[in-house]
Amino acid sequence: MEAFDECCSNATDNPYAAIADWLDDPDFSELAAKRDQANNLFVRRGITFQVYGDGTGTERLIPFDLIPRIIAAREWAHLSAGCTQRVKALNAFLHDIYHEQKIITEGVIPKWVVEGNSEFQPLMVGVDVPGQIYSHISGVDMVRTGPDDWYVLEDNLRCPSGVSYMLENRAAMRRVMARSFRHNDVEPIDHYPDLLLQSLRSCAPDGISNPSVVILTPGAGNSAYFEHAFLAQSMGVPLVEGIDLVVDSQGVWMHTTRGLAPVHVIYRRINDDYLDPQAFNPTSVLGVPGLFEAHKAGLVTISNAVGNGVADDKATYLWVPDMIRFYLGEEPILKNVPTWRCADPAQLEEVLDRLPELVVKEVHGAGGYGMLVGPSASQDEIEDFRAKLINDPGDFIAQPTLALSTCPTMIDAGIAPRHVDLRPYVLAGRDETHLVPGALTRVALKEGSLVVNSSQGGGTKDTWVLCEEGASC
Amino acid sequence: MLTRLAGNTYWLARSLERAENTCRLLRALNRQSLLPGAVHTSALFRTALAVVDELEAFQVGTREQTARAILEYILIAPENHSSVVNCFANVRENGRSARHMLTASMWEAVNRTYLRAQEIRSEGVRLDEVDEVIDWALQGCYWIRGAADELRRDGLPHVLSLGQALERLDFTLRLLSTLLADLPSIDPDNPPTMSSGEYRRWLAMIEAGDMSESWRSSSPRRRLGQTALAMFVTDPHTTRSLVTNARRVVAALEIISGRDDSAAMAAASALVHQILAIPIGDGDLSVVQTAITEVVIRTWELSDLCIRDHLSIAQPATASASASQSSSTLPPGAQV
Numbered sequence: 085m086e087a088f089d090e091c092c093s094n095a096t097d098n099p100y101a102a103i104a105d106w107l108d109d110p111d112f113s114e115l116a117a118k119r120d121q122a123n124n125l126f127v128r129r130g131i132t133f134q135v136y137g138d139g140t141g142t143e144r145l146i147p148f149d150l151i152p153r154i155i156a157a158r159e160w161a162h163l164s165a166g167c168t169q170r171v172k173a174l175n176a177f178l179h180d181i182y183h184e185q186k187i188i189t190e191g192v193i194p195k196w197v198v199e200g201n202s203e204f205q206p207l208m209v210g211v212d213v214p215g216q217i218y219s220h221i222s223g224v225d226m227v228r229t230g231p232d233d234w235y236v237l238e239d240n241l242r243c244p245s246g247v248s249y250m251l252e253n254r255a256a257m258r259r260v261m262a263r264s265f266r267h268n269d270v271e272p273i274d275h276y277p278d279l280l281l282q283s284l285r286s287c288a289p290d291g292i293s294n295p296s297v298v299i300l301t302p303g304a305g306n307s308a309y310f311e312h313a314f315l316a317q318s319m320g321v322p323l324v325e326g327i328d329l330v331v332d333s334q335g336v337w338m339h340t341t342r343g344l345a346p347v348h349v350i351y352r353r354i355n356d357d358y359l360d361p362q363a364f365n366p367t368s369v370l371g372v373p374g375l376f377e378a379h380k381a382g383l384v385t386i387s388n389a390v391g392n393g394v395a396d397d398k399a400t401y402l403w404v405p406d407m408i409r410f411y412l413g414e415e416p417i418l419k420n421v422p423t424w425r426c427a428d429p430a431q432l433e434e435v436l437d438r439l440p441e442l443v444v445k446e447v448h449g450a451g452g453y454g455m456l457v458g459p460s461a462s463q464d465e466i467e468d469f470r471a472k473l474i475n476d477p478g479d480f481i482a483q484p485t486l487a488l489s490t491c492p493t494m495i496d497a498g499i500a501p502r503h504v505d506l507r508p509y510v511l512a513g514r515d516e517t518h519l520v521p522g523a524l525t526r527v528a529l530k531e532g533s534l535v536v537n538s539s540q541g542g543g544t545k546d547t548w549v550l551c552e553e554g555a556s557c
Numbered sequence: 558m559l560t561r562l563a564g565n566t567y568w569l570a571r572s573l574e575r576a577e578n579t580c581r582l583l584r585a586l587n588r589q590s591l592l593p594g595a596v597h598t599s600a601l602f603r604t605a606l607a608v609v610d611e612l613e614a615f616q617v618g619t620r621e622q623t624a625r626a627i628l629e630y631i632l633i634a635p636e637n638h639s640s641v642v643n644c645f646a647n648v649r650e651n652g653r654s655a656r657h658m659l660t661a662s663m664w665e666a667v668n669r670t671y672l673r674a675q676e677i678r679s680e681g682v683r684l685d686e687v688d689e690v691i692d693w694a695l696q697g698c699y700w701i702r703g704a705a706d707e708l709r710r711d712g713l714p715h716v717l718s719l720g721q722a723l724e725r726l727d728f729t730l731r732l733l734s735t736l737l738a739d740l741p742s743i744d745p746d747n748p749p750t751m752s753s754g755e756y757r758r759w760l761a762m763i764e765a766g767d768m769s770e771s772w773r774s775s776s777p778r779r780r781l782g783q784t785a786l787a788m789f790v791t792d793p794h795t796t797r798s799l800v801t802n803a804r805r806v807v808a809a810l811e812i813i814s815g816r817d818d819s820a821a822m823a824a825a826s827a828l829v830h831q832i833l834a835i836p837i838g839d840g841d842l843s844v845v846q847t848a849i850t851e852v853v854i855r856t857w858e859l860s861d862l863c864i865r866d867h868l869s870i871a872q873p874a875t876a877s878a879s880a881s882q883s884s885s886t887l888p889p890g891a892q893v
Binding site: 263271272275319 | 587588590591592593594598684685687688689751752756757770772773774775
């Protein structure tokens with residue numbers, strides 16, 4: 085399968101012309117030295133993640149590739165509009181399914197999609213959230229297969245992570261490749277923490293003039309703890325753990341040296357199950373007893389809202405284009421990947437017939453785990469998945485194996501194309517839904533691999549959005 | 558404490574603080590130069606020259622007017638008395654004169670930083686490496702300052718505090734008077750958007766003034782201009798605000814002199830009141846600048862009085878240190 089090479093397209097406005105001098109330079113040593121410099125920077129700054137289940141508990145550096153992914157202004161405008169549209173529709177969907185469920189009563193999507201979904205949270209039914217915003221921060225995963233062919237792979241509406249890498253990658257690039265930024269007009273992304281804070285504050289409970297925002301982390305042992313600390317530091321807000329918070333009839337409070345201080349917005353990086361032992365998993369020691377009741381009473385905003393999983397799992401994904409038409413009255417700007425729903429016997433049959441050529445994913449899976457990439461799987465792996473599908477078809481969807489586009493990437497021997505995806509972060513506030521002009525590009529560092537997840541050997545790249553020629557950024 | 562040693566300690570503190578301030582200023586302007594639509598790097602670095610009051614001196618002679626030339630002038634040039642490398646040399650020379658009062662770790666911090674600074678001078682600085690050099694210099698400053706926290710002899714901590722506070726006053730005033738000139742007056746009803754050039758210039762000023770942490774914890778953040786001005790001028794909780802440092806001068810002078818009725822004390826107390834009267838709430842930056850110009854003059858006079866009445870130094874340790882007390886840093890006629 086021939087993959088689209090973003091760098092070597094013949095388009096007259098090929099954005100990679102911006103770094104042609106690097107790519108054409110036969111002397112690789114300078115780039116290699118810069119890469120080492122960038123890696124040292126990451127080590128020094130402790131930009132790490134933890135891989136669960138590797139037994140060692142050690143923190144690892146996420147591999148960083150020095151060659152940026154470059155997106156032209158025109159392309160970005162398209163992606164940005166499409167992501168914004170999608171998140172607006174998904175927020176409208178979440179409000180609807182936890183209230184009137186018009187989308188079901190009007191026959192746009194079947195009832196089982198919502199109420200048969202294990203991520204549907206009955207406790208959220210009838211709960212009003214400020215501004216009807218459920219997903220304040222959304223990570224929209226996209227892939228490209230051709231010059232104008234972008235597909236959304238999934239919408240992450242729970243606790244999408246990785247934005248700290250987007251920002252730190254840019255900081256590292258500015259540091260080691262400063263000259264390139266002087267010669268190219270690359271849209272800045274540094275205001276992301278300010279925009280995030282602004283969005284979160286705008287969604288504080290009604291009547292709060294100066295809302296207090298905190299980030300709730302499971303603690304230093306969490307794989308994304310670096311990101312939690314990074315965001316708290318860059319937004320200038322407290323990073324709290326469950327034991328730091330207490331709930332009473334007046335609201336949520338944090339223990340400070342000056343006594344209890346109010347908390348109005350909680351950007352939580354804890355899964356729903358662990359958020360409140362009184363409402364959800366009673367064994368949770370990470371959460372805050374009574375938090376959900378305070379949320380229901382409108383005393384505190386939880387971001388992202390509880391129960392968002394029903395809108396971002398791989399089964400609901402199929403209906404997002406319909407949601408856009410239903411709630412916004414618009415045609416979807418971004419395309420979905422054609423998807424087989426294995427719960428449907430006819431579709432399952434086709435999937436089983438074509439298993440070696442498809443990608444099969446768990447409906448509630450994430451992180452690249454629990455998936456089958458047919459073309460690169462062994463016969464044993466394919467047969468394992470066949471058994472799983474037959475045993476529990478409702479847990480899976482299947483998609484064609486897309487030829488993910490490639491970008492030039494540094495490897496030991498020089499520069500070679502590697503497959504990439506893209507995750508922009510969409511911020512939704514009461515008045516505005518928007519995103520900074522940049523994203524996290526994940527790259528599959530192994531030759532031929534389509535799995536970009538960091539836990540599976542993927543790395544990251546800085547993503548440059550070039551300013552429109554002649555326009556002021 | 559001997560006044561001679563007090564003088565050395567005072568200039569050690571000022572030189573160290575000047576090195577740190579210069580580095581932070583350069584870093585902020587360098588970052589700004591990497592943004593799209595930024596004015597040319599050399600123009601931004603000329604702003605740095607203006608803030609450190611070396612623009613005229615730089616333009617004398619036949620120097621290239623490139624960004625790199627300006628960068629080297631500010632960081633390493635031997636002929637720039639306030640270059641970062643010269644500041645470290647001044648720290649060492651003044652520390653050497655008071656070496657018996659310093660701890661071993663303090664002296665090691667001073668000496669090693671100085672030695673590395675000399676190496677950097679001989680290697681030169683490329684535009685692409687500016688962040689590396691600045692990071693190193695800032696780490697040197699933090700190391701020395703951390704070691705200085707252990708100093709307990711006589712009134713050393715108070716003299717260090719006096720020198721640091723006066724240098725901070727001086728730098729914050731220069732920063733405000735130079736950078737505010739490029740900003741439009743504050744319109745509270747139309748705050749700059751986060752992607753605008755005005756917003757970035759305010760943030761660069763905040764970064765240069767080491768106010769980023771204060772800014773992040775300020776609330777509500779959308780009132781960028783007013784919040785920033787308050788942080789720089791009247792906020793008693795920011796470590797580099799004018800009022801914080803004027804009050805530190807008052808406190809240090811009281812302990813150093815053992816009295817509360819000296820001319821310097823009176824001048825310092827008056828300065829606090831004058832700072833608090835700067836009309837930052839109106840948003841009219843030209844009025845703020847006029848008031849700041851007055852405060853600049855009063856600060857110079859205060860420096861002069863501090864030296865004349867309490868430090869009484871005939872000469873700092875070296876000719877280069879003497880020259881480093883440029884006429885703009887000290888009031889004309891200051892006894893050095």
